[in-house]
Amino acid sequence: MSPTESAPMLRVSDLQKSFGDHQVLRSIDLAVEPGEVLALIGPSGSGKTTVLRCLNGLEHPDGGNVAFASGPVVDFSAKTTKRQRDSLRTRSAMVFQSYNLFPHMTVLQNVIEGPVTVQKRKRADAVAEAEQLLERVGLGAKKAAYPHELSGGQQQRVGIVRALALKPSLLLFDEPTSALDPELVGDVLTVIKELAEEGWTMVLVTHELAFAREVADEVVFMDGGVVVERGHPDQVLREPREDRTRQFVHRLLNPF
Amino acid sequence: MGFDWTLFFESLGPIALAGLKGTIPLALSSFALGLALAVVVALMRISRNKVLSSIARGYVSVIRGTPLLVQLFVIFYGLPSVGVTLDPWPSAIIAFSLNVGGYAAEVIRAAILSVPKGQWEAGYTIGMSRTTTLRRLILPQAARVSVPPLSNTFISLVKDTSLASLILVNEAFKEAQNIAAFSQKFMVIYLAAALVYWVFCTVLSAGQNQLEKKLDRYVAH
Numbered sequence: 001m002s003p004t005e006s007a008p009m010l011r012v013s014d015l016q017k018s019f020g021d022h023q024v025l026r027s028i029d030l031a032v033e034p035g036e037v038l039a040l041i042g043p044s045g046s047g048k049t050t051v052l053r054c055l056n057g058l059e060h061p062d063g064g065n066v067a068f069a070s071g072p073v074v075d076f077s078a079k080t081t082k083r084q085r086d087s088l089r090t091r092s093a094m095v096f097q098s099y100n101l102f103p104h105m106t107v108l109q110n111v112i113e114g115p116v117t118v119q120k121r122k123r124a125d126a127v128a129e130a131e132q133l134l135e136r137v138g139l140g141a142k143k144a145a146y147p148h149e150l151s152g153g154q155q156q157r158v159g160i161v162r163a164l165a166l167k168p169s170l171l172l173f174d175e176p177t178s179a180l181d182p183e184l185v186g187d188v189l190t191v192i193k194e195l196a197e198e199g200w201t202m203v204l205v206t207h208e209l210a211f212a213r214e215v216a217d218e219v220v221f222m223d224g225g226v227v228v229e230r231g232h233p234d235q236v237l238r239e240p241r242e243d244r245t246r247q248f249v250h251r252l253l254n255p256f
Numbered sequence: 257m258g259f260d261w262t263l264f265f266e267s268l269g270p271i272a273l274a275g276l277k278g279t280i281p282l283a284l285s286s287f288a289l290g291l292a293l294a295v296v297v298a299l300m301r302i303s304r305n306k307v308l309s310s311i312a313r314g315y316v317s318v319i320r321g322t323p324l325l326v327q328l329f330v331i332f333y334g335l336p337s338v339g340v341t342l343d344p345w346p347s348a349i350i351a352f353s354l355n356v357g358g359y360a361a362e363v364i365r366a367a368i369l370s371v372p373k374g375q376w377e378a379g380y381t382i383g384m385s386r387t388t389t390l391r392r393l394i395l396p397q398a399a400r401v402s403v404p405p406l407s408n409t410f411i412s413l414v415k416d417t418s419l420a421s422l423i424l425v426n427e428a429f430k431e432a433q434n435i436a437a438f439s440q441k442f443m444v445i446y447l448a449a450a451l452v453y454w455v456f457c458t459v460l461s462a463g464q465n466q467l468e469k470k471l472d473r474y475v476a477h
Binding site: 056057058086089090093094096098100101102103104113114117118119162163166 | 380382384
């Protein structure tokens with residue numbers, strides 16, 4: 001890990017998680033600086049999605065600790081309180097591979113549900129903000145539509161706006177374009193890239209290596225529940241030091 | 257002996273009236289109470305609390321494993337022997353509500369389980385508790401899924417209320433029995449009763465279709 005003077009926005013140490021006998025995360029260390037984009041890459045089953053899910057509290061780690069700069073260190077080796085877990089969850093927002101929009105709500109309702117129902121913000125303020133965010137991703141005209149009336153790319157942009165509306169410190173993307181038709185991938189990646197340029201801090205699980213190279217400040221390659229290699233995208237993706245990284249990158253760039 | 261059409265048409269009115277005053281109110285009130293009960297039982301059934309889920313499971317098992325007529329008789333004819341004497345109407349409403357509660361609980365439980373896991377997770381990631389996720393996201397989606405099977409439960413209930421005639425509730429079939437006993441024209445009267453029930457159920461099915469169409473607005477397929 002590179003030494004840094006300022007406290008990272010997020011620090012993860014020795015994160016561990018098993019499902020039954022299968023140890024998915026053996027010992028994961030991560031640090032994310034404010035404004036940094038960290039891309040997690042690796043083969044299926046390497047544990048990268050589990051890392052994201054642990055950060056957002058969708059999985060409960062078996063050990064290790066997670067700390068945001070603005071909050072307490074949550075040590076999962078000991079018993080955690082609901083309050084500690086909530087303090088983690090409220091700092092990040094998740095964008096899912098399969099969007100997981102609420103099908104019984106309009107686009108606008110999807111976006112304001114968190115701010116209004118959970119964060120108890122004024123409805124009028126939440127609506128104004130939501131409209132502005134939707135406008136920004138080119139969906140201003142779709143606010144009254146239901147999710148099933150949108151294309152996959154539009155749905156995922158709503159998913160991103162829903163996450164932004166929570167005003168999190170950290171955005172988590174779990175393979176945000178893997179469920180999309182190839183011609184719709186670009187729209188979503190453009191939005192993510194703009195967010196990165198605006199200075200949002202994010203952790204991105206992706207198979208889009210070219211995109212990772214373009215937007216990420218750091219690439220972390222995981223395999224078998226451990227971090228195999230990490231570093232600048234150009235280094236990890238073009239001149240990997242480890243054999244396993246080289247094989248993975250080669251396979252993804254040359255599928256046939 | 258020819259079919260007595262005059263009696264057939266003359267008896268339709270009183271039977272339909274008894275239906276409107278007896279059958280329909282009995283079915284509606286039992287269904288409303290039964291549905292409320294069913295939501296509670298379904299939530300107990302999916303609860304992580306073993307005691308609650310066992311109680312719910314036992315209740316559903318007893319209701320589904322015993323005849324409705326027996327349940328009705330236990331409440332009306334059986335309970336007085338342990339000191340609880342209820343009039344026909346309350347007995348019928350209690351029996352039918354408990355019965356609907358058992359069947360509808362399974363429908364609602366299945367509907368809740370049919371909502372994709374990703375919906376729960378999306379609720380959690382925007383900061384919702386389990387209860388809020390259930391109330392705002394899962395139950396509304398489950399409600400849509402359960403309309404067709406619950407409508408079937410309701411239509412069955414409308415017909416099943418004819419059993420209440422056996423505990424002296426004045427509903428459509430009781431009225432038919434009264435007319436039949438007087439006229440001794442069983443075929444004519446019971447066919448008239450059948451027609452009244454059929455019209456009721458047809459109207460209710462049309463209502464079900466309307467409701468489904470209305471709820472379909474956010475469903476993709």
